[in-house]
């Protein structure tokens with residue numbers, strides 16, 4: 001750790017206020033180039049504590065920057081992990097007010113729900129599939145708090161990996177008999193296909209993203225509890241949305257999920 005506790009708390013407050021007040025800030029590594037990975041996750045954790053102290057609940061976890069399309073789009077080369085809390089949840093077919101957000105983008109994801117806990121190190125795709133209750137289609141709405149959506153990996157980790165809203169829908173399908181690598185993914189904006197891909201775009205197999213999260217937490221002595229919902233990361237580039245846009249995601253064998261922006 002390179003930052004002291006007071007600086008970590010100040011940066012968490014800055015980033016969380018930017019989220020809650022829907023305004024952008026310059027990336028925090030500009031003023032704190034010395035910050036390290038532990039500092040970045042400590043700031044994210046401090047943001048979580050601020051939310052828990054106000055009575056919010058964790059409803060899931062997320063993996064981000066797990067596909068080459070996303071890493072290339074954002075100019076980084078390593079995945080990141082974040083948390084999802086209750087008020088991020090939007091019902092299938094629901095509405096999101098653009099005014100509450102800064103410059104939102106949507107991305108198609110495969111969501112996992114676990115029936116058994118997962119603990120690294122040594123977690124792998126097979127262990128994840130054995131521990132998975134079912135998978136579902138999910139639209140993640142990301143909204144970096146950084147100006148023009150430009151950041152480096154430490155800054156985006158501190159900013160809870162741009163987490164903002166998410167929508168789950170379609171069918172809850174057990175993974176036995178599904179090949180998650182070849183599942184076709186089509187995301188439409190206002191009826192037009194704007195992102196097309198397949199599950200393998202996420203680290204060769206979306207379960208590999210969940211294994212990576214288990215190993216990341218394992219290194220900190222933590223596990224992913226049974227029952228946890230986890231977004232495995234955008235399959236394609238994220239797509240910007242504006243008021244009036246309707247987004248629909250269809251994943252082969254899993255059905256579809258949609259959301260409207262007003």
Ligand code: OOG
Nearest residue numbers: 064065070161162233234
């Ligand atoms: C970081 C969050 C990335 C994903 O699925 O790749 C993410 C960002 O691109 O702003 O959620």
Ligand code: MG
Nearest residue numbers: 064140233234
């Ligand atoms: Mg995502």
